[in-house]
Amino acid sequence: MTAGMSVKVTDKLDKVVSRFYDLLVANPLISEFFKDPDVNALKRKQVWFFSSLLMETNQGTHDYMRQAHKGLVMKRKLTDEHFDALLECLVQALDESELTPDEAKTIVQSAEHLRDAVLYR
Numbered sequence: 001m002t003a004g005m006s007v008k009v010t011d012k013l014d015k016v017v018s019r020f021y022d023l024l025v026a027n028p029l030i031s032e033f034f035k036d037p038d039v040n041a042l043k044r045k046q047v048w049f050f051s052s053l054l055m056e057t058n059q060g061t062h063d064y065m066r067q068a069h070k071g072l073v074m075k076r077k078l079t080d081e082h083f084d085a086l087l088e089c090l091v092q093a094l095d096e097s098e099l100t101p102d103e104a105k106t107i108v109q110s111a112e113h114l115r116d117a118v119l120y121r
């Protein structure tokens with residue numbers, strides 16, 4: 001029973017992740033950040049993005065997010081404006097998904113908690 005349920009949740013999340021990325025690369029405010037020739041870095045991001053959100057209470061995640069985005073803040077001027085645009089994509093992908101409003105809310109709150117870490121503050 002439990003295994004069946006988690007497969008279902010994983011399946012829903014997979015769809016959210018792929019919709020989320022379609023929205024990101026189509027968003028003119030932030031698409032430039034994802035025109036990265038390092039496809040492997042982006043794939044890693046894709047896989048780890050939601051894991052990071054689900055582990056947001058862990059201090060290690062904050063440190064990891066700081067380091068992962070440091071170069072973007074320092075060299076490519078990643079700001080709140082970009083973070084907000086990413087959040088909008090996330091909210092839209094979640095709205096369109098089969099996750100419950102409560103599940104969606106938890107994920108968005110986790111993303112918000114990582115804002116300062118992502119923006120290297």
Ligand code: HEM
Nearest residue numbers: 030033034041044045048049052068082083086111114118
């Ligand atoms: C809560 C918000 C965010 C989370 C949880 C998150 C998560 C991640 C993760 C897990 C990685 C992979 C790090 C690695 O390869 O080890 C990553 C990399 C990356 N993130 Fe984010 N991210 C967030 C916000 C953003 C925002 C706002 C942008 C830009 C608009 C962004 C752009 C990128 C880019 C371009 C990379 C690849 C960096 C590289 O060149 O290696 N991220 N992110």
